[in-house]
Amino acid sequence: MGRRPECEQCEPEDRKNEGYLCEKVKAADGLKVRCIHEGSVLKLNVLRYYLKIFCGAMKNQLGGQHCFIDLFSGPGLCHNKDAEFINNQDEKSEIFLPGSALIALDQTPAFAKYVFVDINKDTSDILYKRCKKQFHHLIDRIEFVNEDANAVTIGRFQDNFGITVVFIDPNGLDIQFDTIYRLSKQRSMDLIINFSILDLKRNEDNYRQGNDKADLFFGTNKWRNTQKREWLKLYRSQLKLLGFRAIENEDECVITVPGKSNAPIYHLIYASKNKRGLDFWRKTKKKFLQPDIMDRIQ
Ligand SMILES: C[S@@+](CC[C@H](N)C(=O)[O-])C[C@H]1O[C@@H](n2cnc3c(N)ncnc32)[C@H](O)[C@@H]1O
Numbered sequence: 001m002g003r004r005p006e007c008e009q010c011e012p013e014d015r016k017n018e019g020y021l022c023e024k025v026k027a028a029d030g031l032k033v034r035c036i037h038e039g040s041v042l043k044l045n046v047l048r049y050y051l052k053i054f055c056g057a058m059k060n061q062l063g064g065q066h067c068f069i070d071l072f073s074g075p076g077l078c079h080n081k082d083a084e085f086i087n088n089q090d091e092k093s094e095i096f097l098p099g100s101a102l103i104a105l106d107q108t109p110a111f112a113k114y115v116f117v118d119i120n121k122d123t124s125d126i127l128y129k130r131c132k133k134q135f136h137h138l139i140d141r142i143e144f145v146n147e148d149a150n151a152v153t154i155g156r157f158q159d160n161f162g163i164t165v166v167f168i169d170p171n172g173l174d175i176q177f178d179t180i181y182r183l184s185k186q187r188s189m190d191l192i193i194n195f196s197i198l199d200l201k202r203n204e205d206n207y208r209q210g211n212d213k214a215d216l217f218f219g220t221n222k223w224r225n226t227q228k229r230e231w232l233k234l235y236r237s238q239l240k241l242l243g244f245r246a247i248e249n250e251d252e253c254v255i256t257v258p259g260k261s262n263a264p265i266y267h268l269i270y271a272s273k274n275k276r277g278l279d280f281w282r283k284t285k286k287k288f289l290q291p292d293i294m295d296r297i298q
Contacts, residue, residue, distance in 0.1 A: 020171065021122060025079045027096050029133065031126050034074050034099065038082040039257050039265055041097065042288065046255055046268055047167060047192060048103045049287055053280045054165060054190070055107040062162030062188075065112040069166045069183070071149040071175065073116035074099045075123045076130040100167050101127055105135045105142075112161060114138070117145040117152055150176045163274060165190045172199035173207075177219025177238060184242050190277045191244065195235060195267040198259070201228070232267055244271035252278065255285055 021032040051068075058066060076099050083095040098106065101116050116131075118124045124146040132139055145152055149170070164187055168175050173196055180191070200207070200214060207214035208224060215221045219238050226234050232254065259265040270281040 020120065021075060021126070022079060027077050027079070029077075029130065031077070031129060032075060032122070033077045033079040033096065034123075035081050036078045037260075038080065039259055040078065041080060041094075042255075042257050043169070043194065043266075043268060044078070044097065044100065044103060046284060046288055047100055048106075050192065050270075050280060050284045051104060051107045051165070053283055054277075055109055055111075057276065057280065058163065059109045064109065065160070065162050067113040067115070067161040067164040068104045068111045069115040069117070069164060070101050070104065071117045071152075071166065071168050071179075072170045073101045073118045073123075073127055074169075075118075075126040076102045100169060102130065102134065104165075104167070105131065105138055110138055110141070111165075112141065114142045115145060116142060117147060117149050119146070119148050121146050149174070150179045152179075163188045163190060166192070168193045170194065170196070172196045172203075173213050173217035176216040178216070180239070181219070181242055184244070184273070188273050189244075190272045190274065190280075191239075191270065193269045193271070195232065195269050196265070197231070197267060198265045200231065232269070236269065236271070239269075239271045243273055245273065252282060252285065255288055 020034055022035040023032075025033055025035065027033050054066075058064070078097050078099050080095055080097060101114070104111065104114060116124070116127055118127065124144055128144050131142055131144075135142075149168075164183075166183065166189060168180075168191065175193065180193075183189070184191070200217075203211070203213075214223060218235060220234075223231055223234055236253065253270045255268040255270075256264045257266050257268065270277075272278060272281070
C-alpha cells in the first residue's frame, strides 16, 4: 500500500508551478494544502515543542510582548504524503497537520504580533483565510506579507517587542545571510533556520559556476574552499558575527533531519541572542534526540 491515490501525480515540479500548493488534495476547510514528507513532520514538531516552552517561560519576561516572524510561511496546513504508508506499518502519523504559522498561533499565551511572509499570492491568501477562520481573535495581531523574504522592508517590523522568534523554512538555500543580518540588527532574537544540505549537495556544481545562491546564503564565498562536513560550522560562525551566542556547541544547536535513505536532508539550526534560549533548545533537542548522522555527509 502506497500513498494516497489522489496525490499520486503531485510531484515536486508540479507543486513548484503552483506555488508549492497541491492541486490534488483539499482539506476539510476546502482550501489548498502543501504536501510534505515525513521529514517535515519532525521539523514542525520541533517548532511546536520549542514554542510551547518559549511561550510558557517568557510570558512575564520583558512585558510578555513577543513577536513571531515566519519568513516562508506556507498556506497554514500540510498534507503528509507518507502518512498512510506509515500508518499501515502500525505507526501513527497524521495526514493533515498545521503548518508553522498555525502552530505559532496555537500557543498560549499568544504572541503580541505575528508576521507571515510568503512570496506566493495564492499561498498568502489561503493562509489569511485559514487564520481568519481558526484564529479570528488574533487576526488583528497578524501581518500578512506577500513578498520575497529577502526583500521585506525591515523598518515595518521595528517595534518595542521583547523577543522576536524567527522561523526560516525555505525550500532550499533561499534565505540570504544579509536578510538575517538586517532583521537581527539591534533586536533580541531567537532563530530556527532550515539549512537545506540537500540543495547544496545537489546543486553544488551550479553554485560554484556562476549561480551565487550559496554565496548569498552563507554571506561569504568561503564555503567553496571548505570541506562539506565543515559547511555547518562555517554557517554557525557567520551567525556568531551577528551577535548570536547560543551556538557554541554543534551538538547542542543543531537537529539534523534525515530523509528516506537516512542521509541528512536539512539541519535545523538554532541561534539566540538570549541566554535562556539555549536552555529551551536543549530541552527540545533532548525530546527529539537522534543518533549522530553527521558522519554520513560525505
Ligand atoms: C517549505 S515551504 C514553508 C512551509 C511552512 N513552514 C509550513 O510549515 O507549511 C516554503 C514556502 O516559502 C515560499 N517561498 C519560496 N520562496 C520564497 C521567498 N523568496 N520569499 C518568501 N517566501 C518564499 C513558498 O511559496 C512556500 O510556501
